[in-house]
Amino acid sequence: MKTLTAAAVVRPADGASVNPAEVTPAPLLDVTAVRADFPILSTEVHNKPLVYLDSAASAQKPQAVIEAERQVYERMYANVHRGVHDLSVRASDAYEATRGKVARFIGANSPKEIVFLRGTTEAINLVAQTWGRANVQKDDEILITALEHHANIVPWQMLCEEKKARLVVAPINDAGEVDLEAFEALLSTRTRIVAVAHVSNALGTINDVTGMTALTRARTRDAVVLVDGAQAVPHMPVDVKAIGCDFYCFSAHKMYGPSGMGALWGRKSLLDAMPPWQGGGDMILSVSFEKTTYNEAPFKFEAGTPNIAGTIAFGAAVDYLNGLGMGSVAAAEKDLLAYGTGALASIPGVRMIGTAAHKTSVLSFVIEGVHPHDAGSILDYEGVAVRTGHHCAQPVMDRFGVPATIRASLGVYNTRADIDVLIRGIRKVQEIFA
Amino acid sequence: MSSDLRDLYQDVILDHGKRPRNARVIDGATFTQPAYNPLCGDKGTLYLTMDAAGEKIADAAYVGQGCSISTASASIMTDFVRGKTRDEALVTFGLFHDMITAPPDEASHRAVADLGKLSVFSGVAEFPARVKCATLAWHALKAALADGAPKTVSTE
Numbered sequence: 001m002k003t004l005t006a007a008a009v010v011r012p013a014d015g016a017s018v019n020p021a022e023v024t025p026a027p028l029l030d031v032t033a034v035r036a037d038f039p040i041l042s043t044e045v046h047n048k049p050l051v052y053l054d055s056a057a058s059a060q061k062p063q064a065v066i067e068a069e070r071q072v073y074e075r076m077y078a079n080v081h082r083g084v085h086d087l088s089v090r091a092s093d094a095y096e097a098t099r100g101k102v103a104r105f106i107g108a109n110s111p112k113e114i115v116f117l118r119g120t121t122e123a124i125n126l127v128a129q130t131w132g133r134a135n136v137q138k139d140d141e142i143l144i145t146a147l148e149h150h151a152n153i154v155p156w157q158m159l160c161e162e163k164k165a166r167l168v169v170a171p172i173n174d175a176g177e178v179d180l181e182a183f184e185a186l187l188s189t190r191t192r193i194v195a196v197a198h199v200s201n202a203l204g205t206i207n208d209v210t211g212m213t214a215l216t217r218a219r220t221r222d223a224v225v226l227v228d229g230a231q232a233v234p235h236m237p238v239d240v241k242a243i244g245c246d247f248y249c250f251s252a253h254k255m256y257g258p259s260g261m262g263a264l265w266g267r268k269s270l271l272d273a274m275p276p277w278q279g280g281g282d283m284i285l286s287v288s289f290e291k292t293t294y295n296e297a298p299f300k301f302e303a304g305t306p307n308i309a310g311t312i313a314f315g316a317a318v319d320y321l322n323g324l325g326m327g328s329v330a331a332a333e334k335d336l337l338a339y340g341t342g343a344l345a346s347i348p349g350v351r352m353i354g355t356a357a358h359k360t361s362v363l364s365f366v367i368e369g370v371h372p373h374d375a376g377s378i379l380d381y382e383g384v385a386v387r388t389g390h391h392c393a394q395p396v397m398d399r400f401g402v403p404a405t406i407r408a409s410l411g412v413y414n415t416r417a418d419i420d421v422l423i424r425g426i427r428k429v430q431e432i433f434a
Numbered sequence: 435m436s437s438d439l440r441d442l443y444q445d446v447i448l449d450h451g452k453r454p455r456n457a458r459v460i461d462g463a464t465f466t467q468p469a470y471n472p473l474c475g476d477k478g479t480l481y482l483t484m485d486a487a488g489e490k491i492a493d494a495a496y497v498g499q500g501c502s503i504s505t506a507s508a509s510i511m512t513d514f515v516r517g518k519t520r521d522e523a524l525v526t527f528g529l530f531h532d533m534i535t536a537p538p539d540e541a542s543h544r545a546v547a548d549l550g551k552l553s554v555f556s557g558v559a560e561f562p563a564r565v566k567c568a569t570l571a572w573h574a575l576k577a578a579l580a581d582g583a584p585k586t587v588s589t590e
Contacts, residue, residue: 046436046438370502371500371501371502371505372474372501373474373501373503373564373567374443374451374501374502374503376563377439377442377561377563377564378439378443381436381438381439388474389473389474389475390474390475394475397475403474403475403476403499403500404474404475432439432443432448433448433452433502
């Protein structure tokens with residue numbers, strides 16, 4: 001793929017690519033226009049323009065998403081799936097329309113394969129507590145990797161504890177890539193669940209989840225593959241059918257949508273066979289004191305009044321990303337990652353943590369002689385928001401022998417100028433701690 | 435550097451952060467108190483040796499890893515509490531905590547005036563995200579002196 005230059009990015013009114021000399025598969029992202037969509041980017045922090053480099057923790061929201069949520073409350077709010085009155089019908093239609101948008105966005109077969117939840121963490125817990133509890137037995141194995149977020153470790157530990165099953169961890173190399181030979185060797189007929197991140201939140205590594213799924217099919221009896229897609233969906237085109245996995249989990253708030261929203265995609269046959277999770281309204285067909293008949297998937301996993309406005313705003317976030325084009329997003333962020341990696345490498349005393357060949361736009365690093373928290377406070381005073389800490393991935397920190405890292409994570413609104421401010425901030429950190 | 439940052443990263447703090455005093459293990463200490471900040475992963479162990487009467491702190495040391503604020507705080511604290519009684523040390527904990535968490539009113543000003551060398555940490559008040567860094571060792575001190583139970587103290 002040809003390297004794109006953010007400064008040269010132009011998108012004409014008709015949305016088509018210009019500059020025919022560029023042979024690229026996707027139109028260039030007009031970052032200036034994108035930035036104008038995000039109100040918070042024009043705010044200041046400590047009297048400095050905000051440079052937001054923490055999108056992997058949570059992304060900022062475009063006006064379209066903010067407006068969508070507001071419109072729900074101003075024009076169509078009522079409970080969903082419950083009323084015959086007009087507002088309820090309109091709210092239900094918008095809510096269900098989002099299910100279709102989300103399904104298409106990740107290449108699912110049907111909206112009925114999309115369960116709306118609070119986020120990736122809840123999606124993983126749901127699978128662990130339903131499919132897992134129904135299918136995992138004593139001495140079975142659950143295989144994860146050494147680069148997982150705590151959300152893709154702890155729910156499996158809880159399940160293993162309950163079932164006396166074993167959690168098995170595939171190692172990563174010094175670049176932060178999963179050792180696929182070791183991964184394959186750990187698969188066996190005892191493996192019941194394989195749970196892997198599509199992209200590492202702490203390192204940015206893009207895992208070969210398609211290959212890992214194929215290995216799982218070849219080496220296990222009928223293990224299911226769950227992919228934690230929280231850090232992938234905002235940054236690249238995702239097609240769950242092409243991956244071939246069984247479950248795919250992701251969060252709206254990392255894809256420029258509202259917080260407290262997310263989705264689980266699962267194969268319809270699996271969702272249908274899984275026991276329900278929480279009991280309550282909307283997840284039932286009929287209830288008597290003797291017997292309750294559960295609703296079909298996905299509704300049987302959505303007990304209680306859901307986050308109606310958040311779900312509809314989630315749909316607006318999907319529309320927004322579709323408008324940009326995920327191919328364009330991936331290309332722009334790839335260019336920015338290369339620029340940032342080069343800029344950080346030019347500073348003596350800075351060490352990158354996570355140097356995989358295939359990465360999303362995550363720059364995780366440490367500065368010699370400076371604790372990440374001290375760097376974070378000084379960068380904050382330059383208006384630069386980065387995450388400092390273990391990024392809910394303590395085993396990854398242990399693997400690299402550091403207590404914490406500084407993580408600059410990029411989104412659709414970031415520019416080379418943002419990276420330049422970060423670099424100047426790092427030099428200031430080094431001056432103070434010289 | 436902005437004045438707030440300069441207040442946070444005073445030379446005394448940078449010096450103690452780079453070269454912590456009393457960074458040693460005390461074999462046979464009266465209290466060996468682990469400390470942990472799950473937010474950032476900072477962890478350490480506070481060692482206190484009480485005098486024969488069990489009233490005064492005869493020796494204090496802290497071994498751990500952390501940011502410059504938490505390292506300097508442990509370093510200066512272990513210097514400060516040596517020779518203090520148990521009650522004096524616990525009162526100092528309260529004053530120190532007030533200084534870096536309270537709004538800049540009369541009470542916190544009084545705390546600063548009473549704290550002598552510890553007042554170099556008054557700038558932390560402008561950085562709420564760093565309060566836990568500055569108080570990690572102090573929470574360990576309080577836990578050790580208040581009940582003496584050697585369970586890990588957490589800032590959470």
